Every structure is written in C-alpha cells, then in structure tokens.
Amino acid sequence: MTLHTRIDTPHVPIDTPANGALTIANLSKDFRIGREALPVLDRIDLDIRAGEFVSIVGPSGCGKSTLVRLIAGLDTDYAGEIRLDGKRIAGTSLDRGLIFQDHRLFPWLTLEENVGLALLNTDIPKPQRARIVAEHIALVNLTGFEQAYPHQLSGGMAQRAAIARALVTEPKLLLLDEPLGALDALTRVHVQRELQRIWLTQRSTMVMVTHDVEEAVFLGDRVIVMDAKPGRIRRIVDIDLPHPRDRSSPILHRLRDEILAELTGPQVDSQAPENLVHLPVREVRA
C-alpha cells in the first residue's frame, strides 16, 4: 500500500525509507545574559518514533520553543545530542520543517509563490514544482487562492498556507511552534481538524508546542509535560486512542484535566523541594 503511493510521487526516491525518528539525549541549553549563564533546558532525554505526533505543553519559560528551534537547527549552540534518524543536527535542513505562531508568509509574494519559495533549494525539476505546489495548496484546502496575497487571506487561511509551505518539501519531521496560538477559538478547532487530517495522510513525524492542553491531547500520541526554570521534562502522558479522535471523548477530557491540574497545581518534583510546599511559617516571614 505504502509502496503504491510512493510510485505516485516520483520526486521522492523510492528507496528512501519513510522515517523521521528523533532522538534527544542529555540536551542542555544555556542563554548568556551578560556574564551569567541562564539554563533554559536541562538534560532533556526524549525519543520520538517515526510518524508519531508528539505535543509539548508547559508553563512559559520552560524552554519548549527553544527546544523546537534547536531541533529545527535555527540555533546550533547546545550541549548533548539531537539526532534525526541517527544524524546529528547541525543547522537547518529541508528534512525538518517548522511552522511558527505567525504565518511568516512574505507579503509581496502570492500564496503560490510563497509555497514555491520553499522548493528553490531542491533538485525537483521546474515543471514538476508547479504541480507539487498545487497539490499542497489543495491539501490545505486553499485551491482557488493561489494568486492571493497574504493580506487577502484570513488568519486561519494564512496559517494553512504556512502549513502547505512547510509540507511542500515533504520533511520527515514537522515542527510546530504554537501554530494555532494566534487564531480565534473556532478557527483553531477547524485548523486542528485539518492538521489531524494532514498528519493522517502524510504520516510524517510531528512535534507541536502548544499552550492549549486540550489541543495537545486531541492531536498527540503522547503529551510531554515540561517544567520551567530550568526547562525539563516532568512527565510524559500516553494518549492511547486511535485517530481521528472524538473531541468530546470522556477519556480525552479526563486526561486534559489531569494535565491541567499538574500544570497549575503545586509541583511534585522531588528534585526541586524548594518549590514544593507553601509553609505558613515562610509566608509569615515574608
């Protein structure tokens, strides 16, 4: 079955395995502020299977966006290991796509030109590029808007265009940094559904950072819950439900509430006892 779809897309070499397994080992990252080193990520270990959808949630300042930028290769200054299919990440690559919270389409290019821009550094022959661009615009349901400029698109449409641009190079791994954070609630639900459909058709690995716990459990095979200062993994929650999912499923709601409680409640990490308890004595002294 998979072999059949591969033959339909001749621009992908047939012998390339459909992979995209990400290994993060002992990853630490400091930001330098003046002479002081501020730890942002502290010894992160994470294995992401090929084709998996992983959501990352956590309080602001937990380094989740930094983590995604490191995986994308926009920032190469880190300690530890990040490997995609065994290859250490050192810089950006068309194997790894990234979608930002803002769509970052170029305002002077049409939708079609914006998507096509991603293909400039590929060896796909020119005549095929137009077809691939059209396919991906269709994938995000924007056929008919090829000639539109970004300001003519709604927020949701622009973000879908950004998804098309990120997918047009067929990356093994797609990173999403709060991709729906700037959308209104209704549009967000709509684009979530689109994202799920796209993931089910493309089956590339996806790692999404989000503030929205409901979104995280709805889309993710696993939800990584992070702690702040320094950023580290507090808990990994398996969402063992088949896709596509029913948003109103009671299991999802329970998982969401559990994760929310964990994020908003007192910390239970034995490594950081000073954050743990609210001693009345302390409050009196303060």
Place this chain on the structure above:
Amino acid sequence: MIRRFAQGIAPLLALLLAWQLASASGVFPAQVLVPPSEVAATLARLWQDGELGDHLGTSLFRLVFGFLTGAAIGLAFGAAMALSKLFETLFAPVFQAVRQVPVLAFIPMLVLLLGIEERFKIVVVAVAVFFPVALATFDGVKGIPKAWFEVARLYRTPPLPFITRILLPAAVPPVLTGLRLGLTRGWLVLVACELLAADSGIGQMMEMGRQMFRIDVVLAGVFVSGLVGFGLDRSVKLVERRFARWKEA
C-alpha cells in the same frame, strides 16, 4: 476623482485670482508685482522661442547625472552600513554628523575645488541625493525583520533568490521613499546652485531675469521649477505604489 481634482486645484486658482486682483489694484508697482497673466504670457514666449526648453534641458541633464551618481553611492553606502557592523562603526558617526550640514553650505568649498562648470553642479546634486538615499537604505535594510531571515534559513534559500525575492522586496519601499526625497532635494539644490553660479539652466534664467529686473521671467522660473519638482515627486510616488501593490486590499 474629478471632485478630488477640483478640490485640489481650487486653492491654487484662488491664489492666482487674489494675485491678479492685487496686481490690478495698483498698490505695488507693476514691475514688482507682475500679474499672473503677464507671467503666463512670458512663459509661453520663453517656451516658443526655445529658451525655456534649453534651460530646462540643461538643468534636467545635470539633475539626472547628479541623481544617478548620488543614488548609486547612497544605495551602496547605506546597504554596507546596514549589513556590516564594522562599516557601521567606522562610518555611521561621521555620516550622521555630516548629514546635518545643509548641502548649500558645501557650495563655497566645492566651487573652489571644482570651479563652476558642469562637474560642480553634478557633484552638488549628487551630495544632496546621497544623504537621504543612504539613510533610507540603511534604515530599510536594517528594518527587515529577523523572522524573514529565519524563513530563508529554514528553506535554505540560495543567495541569488534570497537577494531578489526577499531582501530587495523587503527593502524597496523605504528605499524608494529615500530616492524620491533625494530626487526632489537634488532638484531644489540644483536650482539654488544655478542661481548662485551658472551660465545656463532654470536657476540661471531666473538670476538673469532678476539682474535685468524682469520679474516676469523670475516668476516664470519659479513656476517651472515648482512644476518640475512636483512632477518628479509624483512620478516616483507612482513607482512606489506599483512596488507596494501587495500592501493594498
């Protein structure tokens, strides 16, 4: 459209009417406050005998050469200052200080260095054009958001398309504004220059008119230089709009 045009032209007509009435009232001597009708007649005569055309041609020739020189150097200088930290550290302070000096203040020195031939006028225009263009290019390139550089890195956009499809379009609107300012500034300075030291050109025509007490010729020159400046500004504005199509709804 017609209505807006009428609204734009009405104050001008009112001014001309007031001027005509003031001349007719006889409060000022007719040689000093020449009525607009007479200026128009002079303008037509100057145009018909080719004198105005000659002067205008000479002035525009100087403007074009001075503008092209000044704009080219300004673009290169501004871009270099925006892209190279070292270049900025070296030249930004001098640049920021010198650009506060009115260009006309350089004229005495330039006359001594270059004489009062064509070379001098072209250099003065080039200096006048250089500063606004360099400043706008510097700001334009500096102001390109980091986000767009990141997108280019993500897709590993090759250098040539990176320049033509990302850097230039991002910098073009502010740079065009700088070019427009430079062009009109160059024209102002050129006419002033010709008033001071020249044997031809619109400014020289006005200066000759003044010396012969032909205020009608002076005013004809005022009208033409205003019209040329307005036309230059408008035409670059049209180009600007053409390049900013993607901004409009």
